Amino acid sequence: MTSTPVLTLELLSAFALRRDGVRLPVPVAVERLLAYVALSNRRVSRARVAGALWPDADPARSTGCLRTALWRLRRVSDGVLLVTGTDLTLCPDVRVDALESFAAIKRLQAGELAPTLPGWLTADLLPDWSDEWVVGWRGRWRMLRLHVLDQLAARLETAGRYSEAVDVALAALQDEPLRESAHRSLISAHLAAGNRAEAVQAYRRLSHLLDSELGVAPSPEIIHLVAQVKLPRADAARRIVGG
Known part of the structure; x- marks a missing residue:
């Protein structure tokens, strides 16, 4: 047979x-x-x-x-x-990795928590192709997976899996360095893990990046998040926010 x-x-x-x-x-x-x-x-x-x-x-x-x-x-x-x-x-x-990944994204959006960061969640769709119809699909795929990375980082933090939450946030930032939601996830995960210095450093990198690229400051939500960090000097939080 x-x-x-x-x-x-x-x-x-x-x-x-x-x-x-x-x-x-x-x-x-x-x-x-x-x-x-x-x-x-x-x-x-x-x-x-x-x-x-x-x-x-x-x-x-x-x-x-x-x-x-x-x-x-x-x-x-x-x-x-x-x-x-x-x-x-x-x-x-015929098995198609992209279609299987679209289905997996729906499961993650519904609340499934992956045991590890899936490799496909950091992969781009036909990145070297410039065809107009591919560009449209690639943009859709990219926005979906970035959104899921944000959700996954938040769920991992809630589950106490802080190092994994940091890895997921960094994966999103590697794809889109200006994505503030990913920066927020990174800072929040560092704070939840008790790594205040890393949280402050992540904030300062974000502040410099936004200022140099867009001429804007981080969102009030991120500023408030970092302003809660307790440092020895009484004006420490204000100095953090001011860079």
Whole structure:
């Protein structure tokens, strides 16, 4: 008995199509085709696919390009797309890391607390692709995971897992250094752990960054958070806030 090959499509960090773990050589046009259909996550018309992937071509030429891409896909692997005369969809047995991660984000938003920081939560979606439709999906993915990182940091702090909360906040800041909610999570986690010096240092880094990049001060919420730090001198909190 021959087992059915396991096909996986990777869209986070970089594109890859694998059969039973072995990466398959995929032409660029086929990469775009598979990524577009996979991210659509539904049956999509051939005309829509052709127009999105070859936007500068007239309908006849873009349709021809799609036919060529489908022919080249068949030479790479069967069992990836379901193709009819009018539309395309991903075969149900194909695993897609981005779609699985979108589903995992919904579970995290619903209150699930991950035992460790998932690697996919710090991965970008096809970061080296500049196609207009990819940029839209990448922006959506990025905002979702940054929001979940904020939520996860707060839950870890509440659970007393302070070092993990710090790691999650730092992961968000690596992606978006000006994200004040992530700075707030970082400072709060340091304070909850009793690491006042680290909290003050994190605040000062934020204050300098916002001043140099945007010419603004940290939010009143963050200022109030750090002003509660008790230092030896009576005016310590005021000096912290003033930088």
